[in-house]
Amino acid sequence: MRRRPIYYAVRLGLVGIAFVGAWVAFGLVGDSWWTLVVAAGMAVTGAQVALVMHDVAHRQVFRLRRATEIVGRVVGNAGIGLAYGWWQDKHTRHHANPNHEELDPDVAPDILVWSQRQARDSRGLPRLIGRAQAFLFFPLLMLEGLNLHAAGVRALGKRSIKHRGVEGALLFVHFAAYLGAVFAVLPADKAFAFIAVHQALFGLYMGCIFAPNHKGMPTLTGDDRPDYLRRQVLTSRNVRGGRLTDLALGGLNYQIEHHLFPSMPTPNLRHAQVIVRDYCAEIGVPYHETGLISSYREALKHLHHVGAPLRTTGSQRNA
Numbered sequence: 001m002r003r004r005p006i007y008y009a010v011r012l013g014l015v016g017i018a019f020v021g022a023w024v025a026f027g028l029v030g031d032s033w034w035t036l037v038v039a040a041g042m043a044v045t046g047a048q049v050a051l052v053m054h055d056v057a058h059r060q061v062f063r064l065r066r067a068t069e070i071v072g073r074v075v076g077n078a079g080i081g082l083a084y085g086w087w088q089d090k091h092t093r094h095h096a097n098p099n100h101e102e103l104d105p106d107v108a109p110d111i112l113v114w115s116q117r118q119a120r121d122s123r124g125l126p127r128l129i130g131r132a133q134a135f136l137f138f139p140l141l142m143l144e145g146l147n148l149h150a151a152g153v154r155a156l157g158k159r160s161i162k163h164r165g166v167e168g169a170l171l172f173v174h175f176a177a178y179l180g181a182v183f184a185v186l187p188a189d190k191a192f193a194f195i196a197v198h199q200a201l202f203g204l205y206m207g208c209i210f211a212p213n214h215k216g217m218p219t220l221t222g223d224d225r226p227d228y229l230r231r232q233v234l235t236s237r238n239v240r241g242g243r244l245t246d247l248a249l250g251g252l253n254y255q256i257e258h259h260l261f262p263s264m265p266t267p268n269l270r271h272a273q274v275i276v277r278d279y280c281a282e283i284g285v286p287y288h289e290t291g292l293i294s295s296y297r298e299a300l301k302h303l304h305h306v307g308a309p310l311r312t313t314g315s316q317r318n319a
C-alpha cells in the first residue's frame with residue numbers, strides 16, 4: 001500500500017513528454033494529410049493521460065487531497081477535456097457497487113443494455129441498438145471520446161459537482177486551445193478530419209481499456225449485495241499479459257486487485273495478485289482471469305446474449 005513516488009515521477013514525466021511531443025509533431029507536420037497519423041498518436045497519449053488522472057483521483061500518487069484535486073483538474077479538464085469532478089463522482093459510485101444495475105452508472109442502459117431484464121424494459125435508442133449491440137459495440141466506442149467530453153460539460157449544471165466554476169473554466173481553456181490550434185494550423189477539411197480521427201481513436205482506445213474490466217461479468221440487482229470481497233471479485237475480470245499489457249491498459253488489467261484496494265499504486269497490483277488469487281482459492285470464491293482477446297470475446301458474447309429478448313420481440317412483430 002506504500003506510495004511509489006519515483007515510479008509516478010517517471011511515469012508522469014514520460015506521459016507529459018509524450019503529450020507535449022504529440023503537439024510539437026502536429027505543429028511540425030502542419031498542413032499535410034500526414035497529420036492524421038499525428039492524430040492517431042495523440043489519441044494514444046491522451047488515453048495515457050486519462051490513465052494517469054485515474055491513478056491520481058484514487059489517491060495513489062499524492063497523500064493530500066488538495067494536491068490530488070489540483071493535479072486531477074489540470075491533467076483532466078485542461079489537458080484532455082475530461083471533467084475531473086464529474087468523472088470522480090461517477091467512478092466512486094461504480095467502485096462502491098460494481099455492475100449493480102441500479103447503483104453503478106457504468107451499467108445504466110443509456111445506449112447499450114447489460115442484462116436481459118434491462119433489455120425487456122428498454123425503450124428508445126437502447127431498444128433499437130440492443131438487438132445488434134454486440135456487432136455495434138466497437139463502432140460505438142469511436143463516439144465515446146465525444147461522449148466523455150459532453151458528459152463532463154453537462155455535469156457542470158449539477159450542484160453535486162464541487163468547484164463547478166473552476167471545472168468549467170478549465171474545460172473552456174482546453175476546448176478553446178484545442179480547436180484554436182487545429183484550425184490555426186490546418187485548413188477546414190484537414191481540421192475536421194484530424195478532429196474526427198483523434199476523437200474516434202481516443203474513444204476506441206479508452207473503451208478497449210475499460211471494457212475488459214467488468215463487461216460480461218455477473219450483474220447485481222435490488223438488495224443483491226454480497227460482502228465487500230465477493231462484490232468486488234465476482235463482478236471483475238483480470239486480463240493476463242506481460243509488461244506490454246500493463247502499459248497498454250495502465251495496470252487496470254489487475255482489475256480485481258484494483259477494486260479491492262483502490263488506493264494501491266498501480267505497480268504494486270501485480271504483487272498483490274498472488275495473495276488475492278490464493279486467498280480466493282482458499283475460501284472458494286471464483287477468481288476470473290483471461291487473455292485480452294478472450295476478454296473482448298466474453299464481453300461481446302454477453303452483449304449478444306442479453307440482446308436476445310429484443311431480437312425475439314422484433315421477429316414476432318415482423319411475423
